[in-house]
Amino acid sequence: MFPQAARRERFRGSAHGRARGGAACKVIIICFIIVFPPTFPPRGLVAIKIMSLQEKMSEELAVNEILVMRDSRNPNIVSYLDSYLVDAELWLVMEFMDGGTLFDVLRAVYLEEGEIGAVCRELSPERSKRSSRVGTPSWMAPEVVRGEAYGPKVDIWSLGIMGLEMVEGEAPYERMARVRVFELIEMNGPPKLQNPRHHSALLRGSLRPRSSQQTACTPRGVLLYPLGGIQCAKQQSTAKMFGQVCAAVCTIFTVAYSGYYLTHLTPAGTSSSSPAQQPEMREEQGLKTLRSIVSLGEPMKKYRAFEELGRGGFGAVYKALDTSTGQQVAIKIMSLQEKMSEELAVNEILVMRDSRNPNIVSYLDSYLVDAELWLVMEFMDGGTLFDVLRAVYLEEGEIGAVCRECLQGLHFLHSRQVIHRDIKSGNVLVGMDGSVKLADFGLCAQLSPERSKRSSRVGTPSWMAPEVVRGEAYSPKVDIWSLGIMGLEMVEGEAPYERMARVRVFELIEMNGPPKLQNPRHHSALLRDFLRCCLQADEDRRWSAQELLQHPFVTSGEPASSLAALVTSAKQVLEDWRGDACA
Structure with a gap:
């Protein structure tokens, strides 16, 4: 095979x-x-x-x-x-397309960053409309934003936005927070060219809104529009791209399916109800569970001043202001339909809600908004450990302090039979006061007497323990291996194999065994021994979080408060870099 x-x-x-x-x-x-x-x-x-x-x-x-x-x-x-x-x-x-994406072309040839997002939706005679809010915010049609039923023409709106992107260099509202984009799409209507007089009437006509009866509102109608007559070389190349994308959209719209599922992906003994009903039943059950644990209300009224902090595998994280308390909070907004199942959302909420510990980010509240979960948690003003490592180097005493704080959080989780399964610098948050807390519990697993081990291959490849890579049953000690890799990350500046393709990383983890320090003699015997205890290929010989808390390297680490100056320095370096980039 x-x-x-x-x-x-x-x-x-x-x-x-x-x-x-x-x-x-x-x-x-x-x-x-x-x-x-x-x-x-x-x-x-x-x-x-x-x-x-x-x-x-x-x-x-x-x-x-x-x-x-x-x-x-x-x-x-x-x-x-x-x-x-x-x-x-x-x-x-x-x-394989050797020229890359249109996004790469626009970023290099015209202005700065842009993004292209398209969602292909299959329609059938039984389900001629969809209503799920999926896609990339700046490219969403108004009916998608409002959660209304929609047809294939939502792709035409997205195509128009991409036309603006090719002309202007970026999509409208692209740099704004997700929730602000939704507000502007509903409030402002169709976006306009910044300088319409600089472009031909044909280009302007292809982008302007039309009634649903006009043929130009369909992919084939757009193909018939005489945009190709533009003489300007730049606009002519835009027209050519525009036409090719329209041709692709036309082809996709002609595809129809009666409903098909891969039988080997369906567990034996499941219901033989129609394929169209099975996912809807599971989705409804998951949503029912979610509704039982989230709060009622409208978070848009409670939280203001949204600012995007970053994006991850499950969604985006925003900083916002709680109008009732005046405190800043972090809000993780996850799409339940496309990026994360309802079961994982429930899992993350329950683990955070039931894990009150000084070294775990505090859960504050959660809401269901359309097909999204809003997870409100404490805001850590120092950012991620990854940001700190990108800006400054850590001394051994500081590394010992970070490891101690993380181990205290892991010991708390492991004592409750919870495995984090994605320990890395990007999932460790720091405060300006030097506090260190574990975050991002989307991949965590709850063990039980009936299921004392897990075997699913999840996590970030370079931080995965060998038993996870091999698909074997594993225990909470996989988090200890990941902590050891994070230790190497703090020493060397990046994790082993981090720049390599996923399949190559798996090969090297199995083939090479525990990774080594590049220059072991430059580091103390205590640090080398701590990493050796974490990075034991044999899970039984690997130390537990409780045992590592007694290791001399950890007990001799600096107090957490000493990290405050380090975090402040890192923030200043990152701000200077951003200032230089904008200059």
């Missing part, structure tokens, strides 16, 4: 792209030197999209993507080549 064969043979892999889900989905390119089935171009380059079915994407979405790509043969649509199930992952093999 292909994946095992590819591991046995020598190949060259490199990063080709990354989906917004981070570890959830990566794309690599591989130059094959062995013989594959006829669907593979011999000795050619292909792109392989590797998606985790267990934690980041439902089987229904995976099936949807395969079917749409497989049945949409068109010069303007990336070609589907093959697909495989490998453990809990889908490997989707497709044509």
Whole structure:
């Protein structure tokens, strides 16, 4: 089978792209030197999209993507080549496009950052409209934002926004917080060109709103619009791109399905009800559980001054002001339909709510807003440990302090039979007062007497313990391995294999054993021994959080308050960098 064969043979892999889900989905390119089935171009380059079915994407979405790509043969649509199930992952093999994305082109040729987002939705005679709020905010049609039923024409709105993006260099409202974008789309109506007189009447006409009866409101109608008559070279290239995307949209709209599910993705003994009903039943049950634990009310009235702090595999995090208390809070907004299942959302809420500890970020509240979960938590004004490591170096005493604070949080979790499963610098938050707290419990697992171990391969590859990579049953000690990798990260500046493709990381973790310090003689015997105790390949020999709290390297660490000056310095360095970039 292909994946095992590819591991046995020598190949060259490199990063080709990354989906917004981070570890959830990566794309690599591989130059094959062995013989594959006829669907593979011999000795050619292909792109392989590797998606985790267990934690980041439902089987229904995976099936949807395969079917749409497989049945949409068109010069303007990336070609589907093959697909495989490998453990809990889908490997989707497709044509490799050596020019990258349109986003890359716009970023390099015109202005600064831009983003292109498109959601292909399958329609059928039984379900001719959709109403889920999915997509990338700045490109969403008004009916999607309002949560109304919508048809294929939402893609035409997105196409118009992309037309503005090609003209202006970025989409309208692109730099604003998600909730503010929704407000402006509803309030302002169709966005306008900044300088309409600088562009031809044909270009302006192709972007302006029309009534639903006019043919230009359909993909084929847009194709018939005489935009190609523009003489300006820049606008002519825009018109060509515009036309090719329209052709692709037309092809996708002609594809229809009666409903199809991969039987090997459905657990044995499940109900034989129609495929269209099964996910809806599961979704309704998950939403029912969520509604029982979240608060009622309208968070948009309680929280103001939203500012995006960052994005991760499960959604975006914003800083906001609680108008009732005047305190700043962090709000994690997660799409339940596309990025994270309701079960994972419930899991994260319950773990945070029941884990009151000085070294764990405090849960404050949660809400259901349309198809999104709003998780309100304490705001850590120092940012992430990853931000700190990017700006400054840590001394051994400071590393010992960070490890002690993290171990106290892990000991608390492990004593309650909870595994975090994604310990890394990006999931450790720091305060300007030197406090250190664990965050992001989207992948955590609750153990029980009936299920004392887990075996699903989840987490961030470079931080995964060997037993996780091998798909073996594992215990809370996988968090200790990840802490050891984070220790190396604090010493060296980055985790081992961090810049490599996911499949290559898995190979190296299995093949090389515990990673080593690059210059061990430059560091104390206590630090080297601490890392050795964390990074034992044999889980039974690996120390527990409770044992490591007694390790001399940890007990000799600086007090947490000493980290305040370090965090302040890091913040200043990052602000200086941002100032230089804007200058």
